[in-house]
Every structure is written in C-alpha cells, then in structure tokens.
Amino acid sequence: MNKHTQHLYADVIIPLPLPQLYTYQVPEEHARNVQAGCRVVVSFGKQKTITAIVQRLHHQAPEHYRAKPILEVLDDTPTLNDLQLSLFAWMADYYMCTPGEVIQAALPSALKINTQSFISLVPGIDIEAHTLSEEERRIVALIQKHEALQYEELSRKVRNSRLYGLLKQLQDRGLIDIFEKTKERYTPKRQRKVRLAAQWLHDKNALNELLSSLEKQAPQQWYALLKYIEASGILRDWTRNESGVEKKSLYATDARIKEAAIQALIKKGIFEEFEVEVSRFAAVDADKLLPPPTLSPAQEKALQQIVKAFFEEKKDIALLHGVTGSGKTEIYIHLIQQALESGSQVLYLLPEIALTTQIVQRLRKIFGDKMGVYHSRFSDNERAEVWRGVQSGRFSFVVGVRSAVFLPFDNLSLIIVDEEHEASYKQHEPAPRYHARDVAMMLGKLHYAKVLLGSATPALETYYHAQQGRYGYIALQERYGNAQLPQVHISDLRTAQKKNRLQYSFTPELYEAIRKRLEAQEQVILFQNRRGYSPYLYCEDCGWIPKCRFCNVSLTYHMHERALRCHYCGHHQGAKGTCQACGSTRVRNVGIGTEKIEDELKLLFPEARVARMDLDTTRGKEAYQKLIDRFEAHDIDILVGTQMLTKGLDFEKVTLVGVIDADQLLYFPDFRAHERAYQLLTQVSGRAGRKDSKGEVIIQSRHPEHPVLLDVQQQTYEQLVTRELQERQKYNYPPFVRLIGLQVKHSKEEVAHAAAHDLVEQLQKQLGKARILGPDIPLVDRVKNYYLRNILVKIERQGIHLGSVKKYIAHCIQQLTLQKDYRRLLVVVDVDPA
C-alpha cells in the first residue's frame, strides 16, 4: 500500500483515571502537523470533547473498536517533549496509576484546555440565502436564539454524535464562528508602550524643532515628550527607542503629565503606540547581579569532592551531608553556575514551604532572570509562564517544589534535591503518589544529568545507599563562619511536673532560658508540632470528647476562632462552653497546640512580642513571607510554630530554640518515627546560633533518657542510623524491602473489612503470607465517611521482579472490584509510602 494512503493512528493519553491509552485516527488534514506530545481534541464517551496528549503515532488500527478521528490538533510544537513522555510513562508504571492521572498532575491548569467553546453565527450573514440540511437548520436555529452558545450546551440540545463535524462544515462555509474554542486559559501579560515615530529619529535638529514648536503650542505635550526623551535615553543611544517606554509609566509617575497629552502625541504621529508581552515576574538588572560567594576552605573541599564523585568516580547521584548552617546553598550555587555556563539546564528542588522565602531571594541576586520559580502558591498563569519559559529557553534554571519535576526540560545536566529527607517531597493525594526525590533520580537518568541530594539529616534510605557505594558521599561537618552547632539540653518534664515546678507548659530551665534571651534582646523559636489550641476537649463529668461527624478522630479545639476543627477532613463547628452530652460546664481542654503556647507566653512574658507560624496563620499568599520578614526585622521576639519553622530558615539573632514536647514525635506509631523525630529535632535545633557560638536548644520530654534524644544532643547521626538499620533489617522495612501500601475504603465498615480480608487472601496466593501484612485497622479508621483498612506489601529488593508483583497486585484489585458486592469499593495504591 502506498504510504500516503495508509491511515495514521495516534495513541492518546486522556486526562482521566483510565487504565489504557486510546487510539484515534489522524485525519489527512492533521497528519502533517501532529506529533507525539501535542495536545489534541478528541471526542470521548457520549458527546464529550476532551483534550488529550498524543503519546505515540503509528499505523495499526485498534483491534477491538473503530478508531474515531482526532478533531483538532492544538499545538504546532508539542507541549510535552519525548523525555517528559518517557518520564510520565515511567511514573504511571512505577506508582501504579494511570497515565491520565500523571498528565493531570503535570500540566499547569492554564495549559489544560477549556473545551467549552462558544459558537455563534457570523455577524451580518443572511442565513436564508444558504441551503441547509434539516439538521443544519436545527443547529443554526439554536445558535441564532442565543448570541453565543457553548459547545457543551449545544451538544446537549442537539444530541448528534456528528455535531463536531457538522459545525466544522458550517464553519468552513463561513456561516458560523467557533471562537475561543478550546482556548487555553493561559493569557500572556501585555504592556502598552510608546516610542518616537521613525521620522524624528537620528535627527537631533528635527527633534529640537519639534520640541520648540510644541513648547509654544502645546506645553503639556512638550513636557510629555521631554519626559519620554529622558526616560528612554534615546539621545545617548538612538537604538533605545526601539524598546520604547511603558505608556502608563509616563503619566503615572508624574502628575504634570496627562494621559490625554500622550494620546494627542500618538494622534499626531509623533509617538507610536505598540504592545509587548511581558513577564509576570519582576525583572532584575543584569548588571546588578552578584557573583557567587567565595567559599570557605571546607566548602571548597566539599565542592571538589562532589565534582570528583560525579566526574571521576562516575557517580550519577551524590549525597552532600552537611550540618545545619554549613552553607550547602553556597556550594549548590557554584555547581549551578558551572552547569549553566556549559549551556545546560538546572533544576533545584526544595520542600514546599522553604521556597517562598530566603533562598529564592538569595538565588535571585545571583541568577537574576534566567531563574524561574515554580511554586504551588503561584497563580495558574504564573506557572504556565514558567512552563513556557522553560520551553522557550528563557529559564535555564528553575527552583521549584516537587511538581517542578514535570516541567519541559530538554537538557538538564544537574538536579539538586535540597533537604532531601523532607516528607513533603511525597505526594499523598491524589495519584500519582510520587516521591519527587525518586522521580528526580529517574529524570536525571533520562537526561544523563547528575543528581545531588543535600541534607543535614539524610533519609535513612539515602544514607544507606551512600554507605553501600551506590551514591557518592560528601560530608561537611562544620558550620560556615565562626558559628558553632548549638548546645542541646534535655529538660525533664516528668520531674518538673511531679515537683509541681511547671509554669504552664514550661519547665524552669526553658522558662529561665527564654527570660534571659529576651533580656539580651535576642530571639527565640519554640516548636510544638500541633496546631490549634488543644488536640481535644474532655468533659470531666461524663467523659464526652467531641469527635468529627465524618472521621473517627477527636476535633481539635481552636480557641481564637472559637471552633472545633477536624484536621483530617476540614469539618468545623462552633465550640460551645458546655458539654454537648450532659450539659456540664466542666469541659477541659487536653493537650497542647501552638495557640495554647502562644497564649501562655503572653501570660508569662507580657512584654514580649509573640507570633505564631502554622498552617492557620500562613494561609494567605503573602502571610508566610510577612511573618518571616517581621521576624527577620526583629518585630517579633518569640516565634511559636509547627514543623514549618524547621525548613532551612536562617535568622541571625535566634539564639534559643525550645521544643515543648518531644514525646509526641518519639512515640508516634510508625516505623519511621525515630528517624523523623531525629530529623525534626536536629533541623529545628539548627535554627539556633547560626552566626555565632551562643546557640542553645532545650528539648522538653518525659523520657529524657530516650536514645534518639541523646543522639540529637550529641549529634551522633551514625549511631542512630546503625540502631535503626538493625531494627529495619530485623523486621523487614525499607531500605531492606520495598513497600506498597494498599488502603481499602468503603462507606460501610463490614464491607471494607470483608473486602480487605478477601484482598489479603488473594495477594497471599501468589506472594505468600510473609510478604503481606494486614489488614490493619488504622489509628483513624474512618475519614470523610469512608471506613479504612490498610494492607502492606513487602517486597525484597533482590531476586523478585517488582514489575510482575505490581501487575499481580493490580490484577487482584481489579478482580476484587469487579465483584458485585464491592462495586463501590475504593482501593488506594501507594508505592513507597512515606
């Protein structure tokens, strides 16, 4: 068969949780411009048009259905490049989700298509003069009734599967307009500018004549023109006229200039008005950029070791294990600079919250406008702009949160994962439940890029792989400058309580230390990893504890808003002063949240300026940054907060860090509890004394002899690791095995229970009893009205084919949910749960 007449097919990813790709036929007229990675419009299901991504083009018709045609191709150049398509396919496979779910997570919503196209008649058309079929007439009549009709609405009214084709024909005949059809929501920001019309250029005499005539006849215009000449700098260099001056800036900054005067100059042909696309990000003057900081000898040595690990030892991944305040960021800066100079791209990943702050400001001063920032707090348009900017080459360097791994890089040579131990690199909900550090490693592999992991408290897995020689390993033991690591004291809550020496939640040591620091005009950070006022209320008469209506968990008391809040589903209700079971007024609040600490501090230190940093006080876009700025400016003496406080912050005047209650970290029921507690406590401690040797940390605990606390105190990370690795090996936990978590959810408890048991039974058939744990009833066993059961699959790292195991698990789940009784069942799969 002749190649040109052979049909072309496209496998497309539909952004829905569908297990498979769909094959569509590519009509002749699109065959030339369609490519893998392009967005296309297809019809899917009943009367639905949807935007999909082309994964692959080929010539095989699908076996089991007749391929429908692609309706439209939206991109001239693909939105996704080949490396992204490979990465996303790998993610769907590895994290056991659908390709559509990966696409949903990857594309900024501004690049997703709005299929709600509008249709209208072409203005002024005499429809009677055209011959139309009956169906066409009906459609036209419907359109005529409205000024513009949405495609979806029309399709509901018409109910014709060929609607798209019919409309296309009407459009081709010039009868209707389909406008804003499948328009992407990304709108570039535009700026109106003016410049001098060409005839006045290069001729100072002509310009002078013009000025003197204007001065007499139209002084306002004369003044506006003078202002333009000055602002544009054209007399020094005529070529500056080309880029002009923002129109608004001429009259907005000088009350003597009226907009009308500028308008008049445009009308006279002296000014010419034009429009440009501008960035949503403030520009940085290229000549104001700073060189990278000079490294200390220890930093320099670490840098050399990293280079050696990457290029001599040929490691693709290296771990920079540098204590808090050792200046890891400065080392990254040097590596980034080198990579950019070689003409390639760099990705720098940071945990969510750390990003809004200090680090970005530091990097901006060095890398200026070639640095893009990718953050979930940004608007859709801003994120789409970064996406497009990476594609166009405007941003060769991106600093971003976990979702930045999805950006359209085509030439990465370096990926940095800062604070690689951070749990927030893992996405929990919705799928893909990916870990950005692990995706970054795959991304690195696809690009042949080097991956640098950095942390003061590496994840156990990471450290283990480094020990095994799989990753390069670089240690940096000293803080930058004269700073010393802080002294850590453990303060015994139990004894203080027994002897009745507690002042509210504070031991005498912590109280005294705060008092001294305040006196010395220094700053204090207090850490309590629980927001709200208290974790629950309790009626002393009848024992009533308010619980969430939708979740099996007590409601947290938020005193400031007088509300009870569920931290699982967000449900909230007013807090009444009395017990809602027996009416008693003896309702006590139990446990300590950040709000309570804040209140207690106001009573204990009435003159101190206290602020709180947790999810509740940082909801607004700028709220977090403002708190940081105020603390930096020393408008706040004591900052109380949750783990948000621990992430990479750098404050000069903080000399004391207090931990209110370490026990809730140490006794959390999770195999990672000790590791996490060590990391959190070490990180928060690391905020103290970053510029000198006065740093002090006081950790309150009822178990002052706890080995993890001693490790934090003595900075014996290796000791902690050895102990934990032994435990993990003994009980089969990562890094010795891989975990896949399964959560069975149903609105009826019996069903969830029975289904979980059935699933375990099925899984055990092929995988054996030892590999399957559960089903377990989780601590909170009902969330958002779903009853939950957990199953854990453990797979050894060697000698078993992971892919086959995953296939089998998927198969078991599918078989289970096909059963009639389990139709409403949900099974959430979480590969490498964290």
Ligand SMILES: Nc1ncnc2c1ncn2[C@@H]1O[C@H](COP(=O)(O)OP(=O)(O)OP(=O)(O)O)[C@@H](O)[C@H]1O
């Ligand atoms: N070479 C250098 N020149 C000037 N200042 C430096 C240099 N290296 C580090 N600093 C300063 O030392 C402080 C600590 O550095 P940095 O924040 O990079 O540490 P870090 O290793 O990332 O710490 P953490 O793990 O606690 O986040 C910062 O204020 C930084 O500006």
Ligand SMILES: [Zn+2]
């Ligand atoms: Zn709830």
